[in-house]
Amino acid sequence: MEFRHLRCFLVLAKELHFGRAAQRLAMSQPPLSVAIQQLEEAVGTRLFERDSKRVKLTAAGEAFRVQAQALVTRAEEAKVHAREVAAGALGRVRIGFVGSMLFRGLPSWLHRFQAEHARIEIELRELNSQEQIEALMHDQLDVGFLQTDKLPAALQSIPVGSEPFVCCLPEGHPAARKRQVPLALLxxxxxxxxxxxxxxxxxxxxxxxxxxxxxxxxxxxxxxxxLSVLAVVSQGMGVSVVPAPLRTTGMAGAVFRPLAGGGRQSDVFCAWMPEMDQPARDRFLKVVSAGVRTR
Known part of the structure; x- marks a missing residue:
C-alpha cells in the first residue's frame, strides 16, 4: 500500500465517479482503476461497489476512508513539520551555561531569540564547563556557554565575554572602604x-x-x-576574586571593589558541534553573535 493509493482512494470516495476523480488527479481512468484494484488487494477486501451506472463505497470502504484521511493528513503535517525544522522556524535548542552567564548577556539573548522565534523551544541546563563539553560531544546539548577555550577539535567556539576579575569582600572588611584593593592586602x-x-x-x-x-x-x-561564592563571602566567611558582572547580583552583605593594577580577564565562550545539522541552533548562534558585536 502506497500513499498514492490512498490519495486516489480519497478522491474517488469523494467524487464517486472515475472520470471526475481521474480529472482531479490529473491522470487517465485506467491507471486510477489499477491503483484502486491494487489498494483493495492490499487491504484484502472490496472498498467500492461499481457497475456501469454508479460507484459506491462499501461498508469497509466507509470505515477505511476515515483512517485513510487521517494517514494522509498526518503525512502532510509531517511534511510541513520537516520543512519548518529544516528552515529553522521550528525545533528545540538545548543550552548549557555556567552560572555567571546569567549576568553576562545570556538573558537578553534568550529574550530576543524567543521574541523572533516563538515556535522554537529553549531548554536551559546549568552545568560546569567540563560537563558542558561532555554533553556537547554526546549530543546532549546544542550550545554551551563555558569558561574555557580548551576544547576538543570537534567543537567550534567564539568568545562572548571578557571582563576583569574584581575583589569580593564582606561589607565589614577593612579593605571594603578602599576604592581599589591591592590583592596582596588579602x-x-x-x-x-x-x-x-x-x-x-x-x-x-x-x-x-x-x-x-x-x-x-x-x-x-x-x-x-x-552565587555560592558570593553568599559565603557575604556571611563573613572569607574573601574572593570573581568576574566583574557578578556585581549586578545585588547580594546583600557582599562588597565589590576593582583590583589595583588590574589583573586577568574572566573570559567566557560559546561552543557547539558544527557537524550536527541544527538549523534552530544556527539561528540562536546568529542572535548571540549579533549581541556580542553590539555590546
Whole structure:
C-alpha cells in the first residue's frame, strides 16, 4: 500500500465517479482503476461497489476512508513539520551555561531569540564547563556557554565575554572602604573559590593572580556556583576574586571593589558541534553573535 493509493482512494470516495476523480488527479481512468484494484488487494477486501451506472463505497470502504484521511493528513503535517525544522522556524535548542552567564548577556539573548522565534523551544541546563563539553560531544546539548577555550577539535567556539576579575569582600572588611584593593592586602584572609574540579581555568586564574601579587591564597572554602561564592563571602566567611558582572547580583552583605593594577580577564565562550545539522541552533548562534558585536 502506497500513499498514492490512498490519495486516489480519497478522491474517488469523494467524487464517486472515475472520470471526475481521474480529472482531479490529473491522470487517465485506467491507471486510477489499477491503483484502486491494487489498494483493495492490499487491504484484502472490496472498498467500492461499481457497475456501469454508479460507484459506491462499501461498508469497509466507509470505515477505511476515515483512517485513510487521517494517514494522509498526518503525512502532510509531517511534511510541513520537516520543512519548518529544516528552515529553522521550528525545533528545540538545548543550552548549557555556567552560572555567571546569567549576568553576562545570556538573558537578553534568550529574550530576543524567543521574541523572533516563538515556535522554537529553549531548554536551559546549568552545568560546569567540563560537563558542558561532555554533553556537547554526546549530543546532549546544542550550545554551551563555558569558561574555557580548551576544547576538543570537534567543537567550534567564539568568545562572548571578557571582563576583569574584581575583589569580593564582606561589607565589614577593612579593605571594603578602599576604592581599589591591592590583592596582596588579602594575603592573610581565608579565600572562597569556585571549585577547582568544577572550573579549573577560573581556579587557576585566581591562584596565578595571587601568586603574581606575592602570596599563595589560603583557600578555605570551595563551592560549585558563583552565587555560592558570593553568599559565603557575604556571611563573613572569607574573601574572593570573581568576574566583574557578578556585581549586578545585588547580594546583600557582599562588597565589590576593582583590583589595583588590574589583573586577568574572566573570559567566557560559546561552543557547539558544527557537524550536527541544527538549523534552530544556527539561528540562536546568529542572535548571540549579533549581541556580542553590539555590546
Amino acid at each position: 594575603s592573610e584572609d581565608p579565600f572562597v573559590l569556585f571549585s577547582r574540579q568544577v572550573s579549573p581555568d577560573s581556579y587557576a586564574s585566581i591562584i596565578d593572580m595571587c601568586r603574581a601579587a606575592g602570596f599563595y591564597p589560603r583557600v578555605r572554602h570551595e563551592v560549585r556556583h558563583w
